[in-house]
Amino acid sequence: MNTASQEEFIHKIKIALGKPLAESQRNVDFFKSDMSDETRGILERIKNRTPEERKKLLATLIEAAGPINLKVISCEDINSVTAAIADLVRDKDPEWGAKKSVVAWQHPLIENLNLPEALSPQDVTVFFTDVKETESGNLRQHVIDSYIGITAADFCMADSATMVMRTRPGQARSVSLVPSIHVAVIELNQIIADLKELYALLKWDPQESKEGLTNCMTFISGPSKTADIEATMVHGAHGPRQVHVYVITS
Amino acid sequence: MAKITTENYVAEAKKAIKNQVLQEALADLQHRFGRGTAECYRQLPEGPDLRLRAHDIRMKDIENLDVVLETLVANIRKNGGHVYFAEDGQAAVNYCLEVAHKHKVRRVVKGKSMVSEEIGLNDALVEAGIDVSETDLGEYIIQLAGETPSHIIAPAIHKTRSEIGSLFADKLDIPYDDDPSRLTWAARKALREKFLAADMGTSGCNIACAETGHITTLSNEGNIRMSTTMPRIHVAFMGMERVAARLEDHDILLRLLCRGAAAQNMATYVSYIGGPRSAGEVDGPQEFHLVVLDNGRSRILADEEFREMLCCIRCAACLNVCPVYAKIGGHSYGYAYSGPVGAVVTPLLVGINRAADLCQGETLCGACQDICPVNIDIPRMLLALRTKLAEGDSAWGVTPADRKEKLLFQAWSWMIRNRRLYDAAVKLAATGQRLFAQKDDMIGRLPPPVHGWTKGRDIKPLAAESFISRWKKSL
Numbered sequence: 073m074n075t076a077s078q079e080e081f082i083h084k085i086k087i088a089l090g091k092p093l094a095e096s097q098r099n100v101d102f103f104k105s106d107m108s109d110e111t112r113g114i115l116e117r118i119k120n121r122t123p124e125e126r127k128k129l130l131a132t133l134i135e136a137a138g139p140i141n142l143k144v145i146s147c148e149d150i151n152s153v154t155a156a157i158a159d160l161v162r163d164k165d166p167e168w169g170a171k172k173s174v175v176a177w178q179h180p181l182i183e184n185l186n187l188p189e190a191l192s193p194q195d196v197t198v199f200f201t202d203v204k205e206t207e208s209g210n211l212r213q214h215v216i217d218s219y220i221g222i223t224a225a226d227f228c229m230a231d232s233a234t235m236v237m238r239t240r241p242g243q244a245r246s247v248s249l250v251p252s253i254h255v256a257v258i259e260l261n262q263i264i265a266d267l268k269e270l271y272a273l274l275k276w277d278p279q280e281s282k283e284g285l286t287n288c289m290t291f292i293s294g295p296s297k298t299a300d301i302e303a304t305m306v307h308g309a310h311g312p313r314q315v316h317v318y319v320i321t322s
Numbered sequence: 323m324a325k326i327t328t329e330n331y332v333a334e335a336k337k338a339i340k341n342q343v344l345q346e347a348l349a350d351l352q353h354r355f356g357r358g359t360a361e362c363y364r365q366l367p368e369g370p371d372l373r374l375r376a377h378d379i380r381m382k383d384i385e386n387l388d389v390v391l392e393t394l395v396a397n398i399r400k401n402g403g404h405v406y407f408a409e410d411g412q413a414a415v416n417y418c419l420e421v422a423h424k425h426k427v428r429r430v431v432k433g434k435s436m437v438s439e440e441i442g443l444n445d446a447l448v449e450a451g452i453d454v455s456e457t458d459l460g461e462y463i464i465q466l467a468g469e470t471p472s473h474i475i476a477p478a479i480h481k482t483r484s485e486i487g488s489l490f491a492d493k494l495d496i497p498y499d500d501d502p503s504r505l506t507w508a509a510r511k512a513l514r515e516k517f518l519a520a521d522m523g524t525s526g527c528n529i530a531c532a533e534t535g536h537i538t539t540l541s542n543e544g545n546i547r548m549s550t551t552m553p554r555i556h557v558a559f560m561g562m563e564r565v566a567a568r569l570e571d572h573d574i575l576l577r578l579l580c581r582g583a584a585a586q587n588m589a590t591y592v593s594y595i596g597g598p599r600s601a602g603e604v605d606g607p608q609e610f611h612l613v614v615l616d617n618g619r620s621r622i623l624a625d626e627e628f629r630e631m632l633c634c635i636r637c638a639a640c641l642n643v644c645p646v647y648a649k650i651g652g653h654s655y656g657y658a659y660s661g662p663v664g665a666v667v668t669p670l671l672v673g674i675n676r677a678a679d680l681c682q683g684e685t686l687c688g689a690c691q692d693i694c695p696v697n698i699d700i701p702r703m704l705l706a707l708r709t710k711l712a713e714g715d716s717a718w719g720v721t722p723a724d725r726k727e728k729l730l731f732q733a734w735s736w737m738i739r740n741r742r743l744y745d746a747a748v749k750l751a752a753t754g755q756r757l758f759a760q761k762d763d764m765i766g767r768l769p770p771p772v773h774g775w776t777k778g779r780d781i782k783p784l785a786a787e788s789f790i791s792r793w794k795k796s797l
Contacts, residue, residue, distance in 0.1 A: 078395070081407040081616065085388045085562070088624035103393065103533055103567065111570075136587070168514075201604050211604055216518060232588035241602030249547050267573040275569050285534050287401055287600050287610075291592035296544040300460035300476060302347070302483050303354070304502040309459055310510060310517070311544025311591065 107276050114272040118264060129230040129263045130319060136233035140294035141307055143316045153257055153318045154185045157222070160255065160316065161196055166219035167252040175218035178202040178242030181257055182224055201244035215244065221251035225258050228317070231266045234293040235317065238286040245288055254312040259320045324442035326672050328656035331679035335650040344480045344651050355642035358585030359693055366577070376578050377697040379571045380633035387623065390532045390567045391614065397535020401597030403610040411441030414613045418443065418524070418557050419450055421611055425555055427452060427521040433539060433546035434458035435526025436474060436636055437559040437615055439658035443524065455516040457545035459509055466493045472652030472660065474638035475583050480651055523549035523607070527560035529575055529635055532567045536596040537612060540579070540589040547591050556607040558595070562614050563632040575635065578695035582637035618671045627706050631666050633696045640690035640700065646683055655680060662690035666703045674710055674720045681707040726771055752784045
């Protein structure tokens, strides 16, 4: 809050470390701005990944997803994703109320699914977390009322089966959290190997680093779980009880 | 402030050992969790030695903490967040109360945070008339029962399913049930109401990232995401040491943290939070506050002997392998931090004399260091604390725990440097020991002032003739 308390606080740390109080930040080498050869190699590897290598990453992802109860389904094209989601909506019942509604991100990939049309025969409403809904003040209630939340993702790390989502207008963070079932749709080229690749992209890729981490970057690895009662694993503690990831391979 | 009951360590430990429920809950703990974590380290592409690199990263952060922290808070402010530096727990609590007051907060949901236990945040909020809910399932159980957590990441490890069943039946007004799944879902339902109604959410911080200006929170349940997404205000608390300089350092630290804490590759949820919701965003808190806490940490930082302890990322792996923790449970340690980490951190935070028994209760077996994701030399620091207790230390305000023992050792040291005197004393003792009760060729009780040595064990009598004298005869 007040800068005086910060100054005193940092002074105390400097004294504890035996550093001269006037030492400048510039003397420290951690925040240096040149890319290491290792990082350059990582970025090259991501850029030049062949379709076969990507398929291999998908296989790694599916393998890592099993033990954490994350369902990864590969789909040929976007139409088969739409069909799969329509089936899911038909098969699953709401946890909290009787009425079925779905909430989805305003995102090109998600909008291309044409869900409102696909789900209308089932009389299921699809709400989008767009600006219009925000302005009307109903968005929060729609998220709470919906039993399935549908999002895209920025990346998916294969080795730990982790989706990475940044926050943007139209892409509410609560959609992957409050509904009982979370559905994510990604494309094959969004799969990366691991944290190392993610951080290299976020820090050094010109486009990604421009956007940065945003004020809320979330990793999601499977459904919510707990083992707080006698170390017995239970899925669905506070977040979604199920997570389905559809990977478009074409 | 949080209650400190470190003086009762011995009495509480005795009670814990006789507590059948606790003993059953902790039975085989070392094999269940400890082994899983060790196996996870072995499966790392870099192998278990990655822990040594993590140690170097953390040490470098700590040794440059001034710069790293200033970078972090400058970036968080740039992201639109507020930062407050709290000298002690009271200042941190007061700040949170101020924010709550300013925004007319009536309901708070808490993501699990050891720092908030350390500063006694719950009680202060309740006293201010605010409704506070713990949201981690284990913490929620503990809160309903009116207890304190007994494990850093499994707070209700000491409670059985039937105890929890009765507790929920009583407090949540539901039929008795002892099935962990149904109990979890009952809590899910009760807490969902709390999340949606709360005005403020609080959290801790696992390990911040200075260069990007983010704190991180990890959970498997999703309660921390709920607490930091749904309410209008988010207040995060972090010990001033919980920050890494660079984003790439998080690669190693996060992987090791998740393995150390729960033998998993990645926590279900990891959030990087840098500030409030940005313009045009549809949800997330409207205000974000970060409270950076000293509360005795700068004193640890100033002492090179203990500085290493600030590398700790509070994963609780050391609790899971500690033979002492596995017997006496977390409550015996008398403060927020238990197990080997508590045996070092607690005395340094609350006073070495006040928590004297904690470091003396540990075995020095070294399992804690072997399992530590950042390879902290806890046994070395346990010994250093014992030295301070034996010799006294003015910088830490330590008075020797037992002056009589010190005198005795001074006399002993003088005697063993005097050959003849020593031989005479040994001879006298060998003869004199016949006076003391012997059973099965062991001495079961010694007279004062050395009676303490036979309180918990028998000792072997001295041989009738010393080795030196027999050696001389055989030549």
